Amino acid sequence: MISEFYINNFKSLVNFKFQLDKFTCLIGLNGSGKSTILQAVDFTTQLIKGHIEDWLKTREWGPEDLLYYFKSTENINFVIKLQIEKSSYSWRSEFNANTLTCPNEEIVNDTSGEILFKVADRAYHIGNNPLKPIEFKYEGSLLSILQDEVLTEELINIRDFLISVKSTDLLSPQLMRKRARQADNDLGLGGEKLSAFLYDLSDEKKSKLNQLIKEKFQPTFESVETTTIQAGWKKLSIIEKVYQENNLFKTKRLSTEARHISDGLLRLLAILSQMMTNHQVLLFDEIEDGINPEIVEKLVDLLISTPQQILITTHSPILLNYIEDEQAKKSVIFTYKNKKGITQQQPFFTIKGVAEKLEILGPGEAMLDVSLNELAQELSHD
């Protein structure tokens, strides 16, 4: 899992560092930088995948949009600390917004202190192997193009872990309703490949997904149905079991095409389907959008118990209230902007006055009983 994340000079994140738990939940006022944090994690892990220009296009950003507004440099520095099995690793890197590459990077095994991989001065080395010049073009991290044959097993594990970080911070029901041709095991940033993604899921995973929705969220739900139509486009429908009009003892199957499925159910499908994948870290922005408070508890329980690491943002006191106190103390992070417009963070239930409220109120109630605006001002003064 990602245990710590540091980034400098990325949008409103300047010398920004935060610790992550297996389940981490960002709260804060609108515009405090919660989504920016998700974008930063997505950005850094995209560097391992390469294709930075494409990634920027998907977000409709230019390279300059990545940088802090009052930037003094074109470089974004970051450090990601990872815990993979029993070892700790740090990936330190510097990304240049002009070249779209990382001219300096280093992966260290923090447990042994060994440098596993290093890039500097247009050359790289792996372990104790000799330096090799970099005489080719690439985007992002050098690891995005190096073949498995030249990497150690440890490095492959780290790279694969970072590749498996998946953000769906732009999930949009409008995009999810679209038909898609190919998913390549990817839902798309906005969920635009949902139909093809579900089509590609194995029968076993589909059946697990169907059962999960039926048992926990919507009793009338039967299954997700994906079919190939002309030119390979995939059509998504859901099947529900409803009673016949003239005979309440008999049921019939009601098929609803994606364009008529509710926003909440589509979002739920997208979120739950990600839990069926091999992605090891999942990022969701405003996860509660369109989801009825009555089923939020089940969603929170799933997010906390899933083997994947989860990083979400929320404005929902209901969602927070379904997190156990001890978990909330570790997981809930308050984000705010200081007077310079720079995003800051603090574990919410370690803040004086807020921690006391948790003795008597639920985590969500405690959030509602604090003026986040005034809290941001007070913390900015400290």
Add this chain to the structure above:
Amino acid sequence: MIKVLVSGEGKTDMGELNYPYNDPADFKKGPMTCLAEKIIKQRTGETPHIELVAKKTLTQKAKSRSKMKLPGKKSRQKTAYFYKNAYILGQIALEKREDIAILFRDTDGTQSTSPSNWKERAESIHDGFKDSGFQNGVAMVPKPTSEAWILCCLQNYQNCEKLEELSGNESSSKHPKKIIEQITGTVPTMENLVKIACEENCDTAQIDMPSFNAFKTCLEKITTRIG
């Protein structure tokens, strides 16, 4: 004999239970309990029977029993904490068939987490008592802290209203605790505060401070009604 249930923040206000017996009736009375006792005694001529509910007991019960309280037009943000404490104390008072319940809370703390106005805190406490179904609940909310009321006795009841302008921030040299220390030359421990409020002649009739007057008037009204 009037039965009174009190709960506060700790030993320097309402007092503390005697470990390990934890008998609610046999507790070390804090300075604020003494002031409450004096007010009741002045009205009835009798020493009331007082029991203490420790803050921890109250919060544990509040956490397990109470329903979610959302801020809205009828209930302002930052008041839920005070409301719920009073609601549960009211419920306990009803169960124990108490005559009066007193909930003590200071007016310190940060602006983001608590109403800055002591009246708003006291109102939340009264709302909590009322909603619990217990009619004789009293909010004891000194401004800024309990030591400001004790300080009034120490300075012979002169210009006490001004004491409400002292800082509630413990690190400030203008905090009532620091001023008591300057006057007495000793740290205002529970024992020292109890000595001033209980043993020496701290006259509740002479303390004239808006936050104290609100508490006293409410307690006197209820004592008269049930007496």
